[in-house]
Amino acid sequence: MTQAIPDTYRALRVLKDDQGVRAELQTLPLSALPDGDVLIRVTHSSLNYKDGLAVSGRPGVLRTHPMTPGIDLAGTVLEDASGRWQPGDAVILTGWGIGERQDGGYATHARARPGWLVAQPAGTDAHWAMSVGTAGFTAMLAVMALEEHGVTPGSGEVLVTGAAGGVGSTAVALLARAGHTVVASTGRPQEEDYLRDLGAARIIGRDELPALSRPLEKERWAGVVDTVGGATLAGAYASTRTHGSLAVCGLAGGHDLNATVFPLILRGVNLLGIDSVTCPPARREAAWARLARDLPATRLAAVTQTHPLSDVPALAAEILAGRVRGRTVIEIG
Numbered sequence: 341m342t343q344a345i346p347d348t349y350r351a352l353r354v355l356k357d358d359q360g361v362r363a364e365l366q367t368l369p370l371s372a373l374p375d376g377d378v379l380i381r382v383t384h385s386s387l388n389y390k391d392g393l394a395v396s397g398r399p400g401v402l403r404t405h406p407m408t409p410g411i412d413l414a415g416t417v418l419e420d421a422s423g424r425w426q427p428g429d430a431v432i433l434t435g436w437g438i439g440e441r442q443d444g445g446y447a448t449h450a451r452a453r454p455g456w457l458v459a460q461p462a463g464t465d466a467h468w469a470m471s472v473g474t475a476g477f478t479a480m481l482a483v484m485a486l487e488e489h490g491v492t493p494g495s496g497e498v499l500v501t502g503a504a505g506g507v508g509s510t511a512v513a514l515l516a517r518a519g520h521t522v523v524a525s526t527g528r529p530q531e532e533d534y535l536r537d538l539g540a541a542r543i544i545g546r547d548e549l550p551a552l553s554r555p556l557e558k559e560r561w562a563g564v565v566d567t568v569g570g571a572t573l574a575g576a577y578a579s580t581r582t583h584g585s586l587a588v589c590g591l592a593g594g595h596d597l598n599a600t601v602f603p604l605i606l607r608g609v610n611l612l613g614i615d616s617v618t619c620p621p622a623r624r625e626a627a628w629a630r631l632a633r634d635l636p637a638t639r640l641a642a643v644t645q646t647h648p649l650s651d652v653p654a655l656a657a658e659i660l661a662g663r664v665r666g667r668t669v670i671e672i673g
């Protein structure tokens with residue numbers, strides 16, 4: 341059934357003035373939405389670490405103010421001036437700068453370019469899409485990159501850093517589902533049972549990973565999904581086995597990479613960059629199809645909590661404090 345197009349919409353806006361940065365719920369005219377041929381009725385978004393930074397007013401994510409944060413969304417098309425999408429189509433949008441450069445998912449309505457959207461895979465719904473969200477999509481791209489570079493089940497242990505977080509949890513589940521032996525590194529040892537339930541074979545504390553001391557460390561990992569960066573990545577890179585691969589997708593622990601070329605030229609190690617924001621459309625569709633196959637809603641239920649939009653400011657502080665486990669779906673009223 342075609343839904344009516346309203347005159348106004350509700351959004352969580354991050355404002356900046358001489359009193360500082362703050363987030364508040366506002367009602368705005370629909371004309372306040374940014375340009376974009378497709379108008380979407382947003383039903384779900386999610387909470388990622390970057391959203392935590394944006395909503396809390398930390399620098400580096402929002403490029404301008406005021407802005408609606410939310411780096412991903414799922415919902416239904418209301419109209420598309422380009423004709424590519426039909427009213428009623430269920431769509432997913434992650435990346436492309438939403439919630440950073442352009443208004444994002446923490447609103448009842450959004451506008452986007454037709455080419456940014458992915459159709460919701462058959463048999464899934466918007467809640468599932470956002471329980472995967474940017475974090476799960478990024479994890480899927482990382483796992484695909486490892487596989488394309490020769491990391492196969494049986495090749496050896498695959499390390500996931502930041503394993504209890506959103507990207508890490510989904511990476512553990514996807515790798516275990518594909519038959520890999522997963523070693524989960526976490527700063528939250530109390531999450532051992534949770535990580536084992538996701539399929540981790542072994543859990544190690546964040547401080548058990550050797551920081552880089554020599555250009556080449558003992559060979560340990562057939563593959564690595566790294567969300568931490570910094571010294572953790574440098575140590576994992578120096579400990580990756582000959583012809584092993586690292587998929588690098590985050591900087592939770594720092595953006596430096598203090599390393600040498602030796603793992604590249606003496607062990608043929610592949611250092612692979614993952615950027616889910618600008619991922620091309622065909623690869624997006626392939627990743628979402630695989631997510632629908634390998635991470636059904638039943639599998640994600642244990643990883644996911646659901647909250648209303650009004651909870652986002654409090655949740656933002658929680659995710660920055662490292663107290664949010666797995667994935668958080670935001671229901672847009």
Ligand SMILES: C=CC(=O)SCCNC(=O)CCNC(=O)[C@H](O)C(C)(C)COP(=O)(O)OP(=O)(O)OC[C@H]1O[C@@H](n2cnc3c(N)ncnc32)[C@H](O)[C@@H]1OP(=O)(O)O
Binds near residue numbers: 526593664
């Ligand atoms: C959500 C994914 C994206 O945003 S991808 C978009 C494009 N990529 C980027 O923008 C790169 C920058 N983004 C990031 O770095 C992300 O924030 C992320 C990929 C690192 C993680 O996002 P996520 O939503 O999964 O964050 P969580 O808060 O759920 O989990 C973070 C994980 O890292 C641990 N951690 C935090 N600080 C440190 C530290 N100083 N050293 C080591 N580890 C750290 C944190 O505790 C979580 O893991 P845990 O198992 O609890 O240790």
